[in-house]
Amino acid sequence: MQITVLGCSGGIGAGRRTTCIMIDDDILIDCGTGVADLSLEAMGRISHLLITHTHLDHIACLPLLVDTLFSRLKSRPLVIHARADCMHIIHDHIFNWQIWPDFFELPERERPVVQFNAMEPDVPVQLGGRRIDMLPVAHSVPAAGYRIERDGVAFAFSGDTTSNDVFWDALNAHENLDLLFVECAYPDRDRSLGQQAGHYCPSLLAHDLAKLRHAPRVGITHLKPGEEDEVFLALQAKIPGRQLLRLCSGDVFTI
Ligand SMILES: [Zn+2]
Numbered sequence: 001m002q003i004t005v006l007g008c009s010g011g012i013g014a015g016r017r018t019t020c021i022m023i024d025d026d027i028l029i030d031c032g033t034g035v036a037d038l039s040l041e042a043m044g045r046i047s048h049l050l051i052t053h054t055h056l057d058h059i060a061c062l063p064l065l066v067d068t069l070f071s072r073l074k075s076r077p078l079v080i081h082a083r084a085d086c087m088h089i090i091h092d093h094i095f096n097w098q099i100w101p102d103f104f105e106l107p108e109r110e111r112p113v114v115q116f117n118a119m120e121p122d123v124p125v126q127l128g129g130r131r132i133d134m135l136p137v138a139h140s141v142p143a144a145g146y147r148i149e150r151d152g153v154a155f156a157f158s159g160d161t162t163s164n165d166v167f168w169d170a171l172n173a174h175e176n177l178d179l180l181f182v183e184c185a186y187p188d189r190d191r192s193l194g195q196q197a198g199h200y201c202p203s204l205l206a207h208d209l210a211k212l213r214h215a216p217r218v219g220i221t222h223l224k225p226g227e228e229d230e231v232f233l234a235l236q237a238k239i240p241g242r243q244l245l246r247l248c249s250g251d252v253f254t255i
């Protein structure tokens with residue numbers, strides 16, 4: 001299984017793209033600004049989108065992606081997998097004919113270019129040999145993480161979350177974990193702001209990572225622009241026993 005980081009920053013600016021991770025060449029997790037670096041051909045191979053939550057940094061490019069691929073999607077729709085409440089938010093506030101056309105009924109209501117699959121934890125979905133599990137998290141809005149397993153190897157992504165037990169319990173319920181991406185948006189001096197906003201800071205993530213019984217490589221996402229060095233150095237100091245990776249757009253992992 002191949003995992004490509006298209007975007008992993010907490011903001012924008014030269015070299016920074018917001019959350020978008022590609023699994024093999026046909027599944028995206030989130031649709032932040034990172035997706036815009038794909039070629040048209042590569043975008044055309046995307047058939048499934050797993051949404052963690054509806055904050056703009058995670059869905060900013062979804063409307064543009066669907067519009068760009070519109071004629072291709074007439075013969076093979078894009079399937080969006082998400083919590084049901086997240087999908088309602090996207091429908092009501094984005095694809096509402098005001099912000100953007102309602103692609104859930106274009107070109108015809110019976111054959112739309114975008115289809116929706118409501119997911120929930122504990123009900124895995126099989127996509128072309130990959131098992132997808134939705135994972136519970138604790139963010140400021142309805143949100144989820146995902147675990148993806150293929151041929152006995154597994155990758156998981158937290159999406160946005162602050163301190164919790166449910167995400168780590170869900171990971172521990174599985175036999176293995178080879179690669180984990182987890183967010184750490186804020187420095188410790190903004191710990192209370194981070195908790196309010198539903199994000200990790202180094203001390204909270206260090207505390208929670210100790211709950212994980214597996215020993216995957218751990219990639220860090222969502223670092224706030226301008227505070228990347230401070231947060232990552234603090235993480236390295238607080239978590240000496242884990243193999244931490246400072247993720248960048250363009251990173252490719254094969255597991
Ligand atoms: Zn968020």
Ligand SMILES: [Zn+2]
Pocket residue numbers: 019055057058160222
């Ligand atoms: Zn975010």
